[in-house]
Amino acid sequence: MNDFLKYLSTAPVLMTAWLSITSAFIMFINFVYPDPLVFPTI
Amino acid sequence: MNLTFKSLKSLVLGSLFSFGIFNTNLLTANADFTALTPCKDSPAFTKRLNSSVKKLENRLKLYTPDSKEAKALEKEINATKARFDRYGNENLLCGKEGLPRIIASGQWDRSNEFVIPGILFLYITGWIGWVGRKYLRYASTTDNAFENEIIINVPVAIGIMNSGFLWPIDAWKEFTSGDLLASDDDVTVSPR
Numbered sequence: 001m002n003d004f005l006k007y008l009s010t011a012p013v014l015m016t017a018w019l020s021i022t023s024a025f026i027m028f029i030n031f032v033y034p035d036p037l038v039f040p041t042i
Numbered sequence: 043m044n045l046t047f048k049s050l051k052s053l054v055l056g057s058l059f060s061f062g063i064f065n066t067n068l069l070t071a072n073a074d075f076t077a078l079t080p081c082k083d084s085p086a087f088t089k090r091l092n093s094s095v096k097k098l099e100n101r102l103k104l105y106t107p108d109s110k111e112a113k114a115l116e117k118e119i120n121a122t123k124a125r126f127d128r129y130g131n132e133n134l135l136c137g138k139e140g141l142p143r144i145i146a147s148g149q150w151d152r153s154n155e156f157v158i159p160g161i162l163f164l165y166i167t168g169w170i171g172w173v174g175r176k177y178l179r180y181a182s183t184t185d186n187a188f189e190n191e192i193i194i195n196v197p198v199a200i201g202i203m204n205s206g207f208l209w210p211i212d213a214w215k216e217f218t219s220g221d222l223l224a225s226d227d228d229v230t231v232s233p234r
Binding site: 006009010011014034035037038039040041 | 121124125128129132133134142144154155158159162191192193194195196
């Protein structure tokens with residue numbers, strides 16, 4: 001188990017996971033607030 | 043140029059000071075923008091909206107109502123109308139071809155177009171860079187620095203990532219205490 005967790009902590013695995021999370025987050029923000037051009041004025 | 047920490051500090055502080063002194067009498071420059079019209083008053087902008095909606099409505103005619111494709115097209119028509127509506131309401135300026143412009147002159151009444159997104163961008167990228175540097179400095183103190191750079195210590199990394207929100211203050215504290223920059227003695231130079 002420890003070896004498996006160590007494998008998951010390697011740079012390529014973490015980068016894949018982290019960039020997947022980041023891109024999913026950005027896609028979600030664009031789904032909820034589409035077509036942003038400028039910072040919204042309140 | 044051989045910059046020591048002391049000369050770099052005086053250069054930064056000196057330029058900030060002179061910038062403040064020489065800019066206090068200037069009025070804010072608000073350019074005239076006579077070639078641009080507000081998008082909500084621009085006939086070309088309205089024409090673009092109408093032609094986009096027309097194209098989508100023509101495609102909508104090819105499908106039976108309430109089908110999956112028709113619903114998707116209706117959603118796109120609504121999104122197009124909402125987008126043009128929002129760009130018009132946000133007081134953007136359009137050219138004569140009907141496309142909005144970002145005014146990046148830094149004037150305060152149009153700060154939401156460039157200044158605020160720019161500062162937000164710098165804050166986010168600074169956060170990323172600062173916590174990355176902090177983790178590398180932590181890794182260099184461990185027994186196996188090389189391994190800790192390629193097999194990340196995830197609990198430590200997450201802790202460091204969460205601490206990055208005050209990075210401008212941390213960076214300034216490190217700059218003033220001399221910890222931000224390496225001394226000239228640590229920087230290798232090719233033989234002269």
